[in-house]
Amino acid sequence: MQVNGWLPRTPLVPADARAIPPNLKKSTQVRRTELTSWLSALACLILLSLCGCDRHDPASSSASGPTSTTITALIWAPDWPEEMLQIAAEFSKLNPDIHVNVQFMIGNSVEENIKPRIASGNLPDLMSLNPNAYAADLADQGLLADVSKTSAWNNMLDPLKEDWTSRQSRRFGIAGGVATTLIYYNRGMFARAGIKELPTNFNEFLAVCEKLKHAGYTPIMWNGGFPNMLGNGPFSSGFANNVVAREPDWKNRISDGTLNLNTPQVADIFAKLMLMPERGFVQRSFMATGYDDGITQFKEGAVAMAFHGSWAAGLLLHGNPFDVGVFIPPWNAPGKQVVPVIGSETGFAVLETPNKAATMRFLEFIAGQGFSIIQRKRQNIPPFKHPSGTVVSDLKIVDYTNMVSRYSVTGSPYYSALPSNSIERLHRLMQDVLFRKITPRQAAKFLDESVKNEAKMHYK
Incomplete structure (x- = not known):
């Protein structure tokens, strides 16, 4: 998904992410001004609500007969x-x-x-x-x-x-929000593990995980029991950096069945998924970890990081006995520009x-x-120009979304990128890879077959 029309004139970049240089490109002045106004209004609404200065409209009830x-x-x-x-x-x-x-x-x-x-x-x-x-x-x-x-x-x-x-x-x-994926991290654990800089590519991310593990911490939570989050997290970021970055017309080529997914690059997406448990970077019994369980493990300090979405900001950023930071999932190779994920919830x-x-x-x-x-x-981030009532989006998420929306190339969440039957196929493939029933290269082949079959059956 190309979102360069969302560019704010003055980005609100969180300190944690300033080391990641956005690869920007020009967009139309009309859409730039529109998003600038919306982001400014959103930030003002949040600040007003924090100050108790928001205004509530009285609820009105229509007089009518019994439920019909x-x-x-x-x-x-x-x-x-x-x-x-x-x-x-x-x-x-x-x-x-x-x-x-x-x-x-x-x-x-x-x-x-x-x-x-x-x-x-x-x-x-x-x-x-x-x-x-x-x-x-x-x-x-x-x-x-x-x-x-x-x-x-x-x-x-x-x-x-x-x-x-x-x-x-x-x-x-109607969208339920603006969706983006990110890595939430426990600042205290990072500091105690001696991590002073956030990773900007996958090799650096592995080094961070090694430091956390050496310090006695479980580096990251893996939702093996809820493959939806594996799709939103490591698969979507892998697809963005390994496929979208190489093929600008990827969405149309998925639709017409001409995009080749039986490649080393797609196999690498599944290999990275498997690499984390192989190196002992994830929690025990990760294949039984569901959606709620994963959030709880992060909040209780059982893991140092959670690969999650902006839709969970309220749960992951608040009510913790530690400070939480965020950064772009660095699923890019060294020397390559990271491709973030952003789209509709x-x-x-x-x-x-x-x-x-x-x-x-x-x-x-x-x-x-x-x-x-x-x-x-x-x-989360409202999908509306003028949200109704008090806006309570977390400012860290607003700043993060501002930042990733400025990248010239972005990926889409997997649920809007793949055909519906391929989504269900992907869930099984990811779990089969983690259970070692199939190899990453086989998973890429099977996903390619599924996507091309969907194009043949539905789109031609």
Whole structure:
């Protein structure tokens, strides 16, 4: 994903990352000014909220009869289920004619929850969705409603809108945030291990891990039991540095089946994934570590680093007995410019059901008054030009996102880069590599076959 249209005029670069020189290139003045204004407004809103100077609009309730419509929301919320239930309850208080039945997705991906519902015709009214080719195809089939007339769409950051627009120009969803991946680290452990400079390439990262291990610390948490995070973390960064950096037209070539992934560079992505446990850099029983377990291990000081996303900033940066820093995952080779990952978070889509009108009202609430409920927990980057309510994004994450958005070449999160069936295939391949059932080179071959088959079956 190219995001050079997001460039702020004056970057807010965190001290930890100043040693990493961004490889910048020019963008249009219009989009530069737009993002500059938005980032400035976001920073001001955060500072105002910290000072207690934010202004709250009084809630208003429409007088109407008893609930007459029940809508079903199928939601991916591995770390914010209580907040989603609260959003639904607050919406129903203000809209007593609509009741929201919240159902939560399970498993390792959004897509594996959606596909059975689509196949059986048991459609929810609103659902979580990733901005990828599978979702765009659902929109072009007429299963997803066009949200271009909503306030939420008009308020969404323009650089994100391309992710949520299908080939037939249907606007099929609203992003849940601006997603970027990063490494959170325990500053105290780094200092006690004698680490004075943050790594800027993969060899330096391995040296940091060796120092941490020698000092008696487990260097990094590996989510072997939740391959979704292996995909978001080491795979997405590996793909960005080994594939996106070499092939500017990678997204179109995945779509038409001409991108060769059966290469040493893709095998290297899987090799790096396996190298960390091989060298004893990850926690014991890492193949049983799930999403919540991994966050807990970092917060309890059992590991020095967590390879995670901006969506977990609220959990990973706060409530710890130690100070936390962040840096760009240095999955680049020595002498090569690092390629960070940035794009849209999993978002929300309205389906073409008889309850579409009521569901559109709920979507507007999620993206409006309800969004601050999510923000209080996650402290991620809002996907909106003018966020509603108090903005509580962590300033470290705002600064980090400013910085990575200025890179001329960036990768996309894996859930928006790969075909949906290939996402599920990738999850198994990564675990098979970690279990030593297959080699990294075999994993690259199987992934290549999956992606090309998807292109043959769906996109040609």
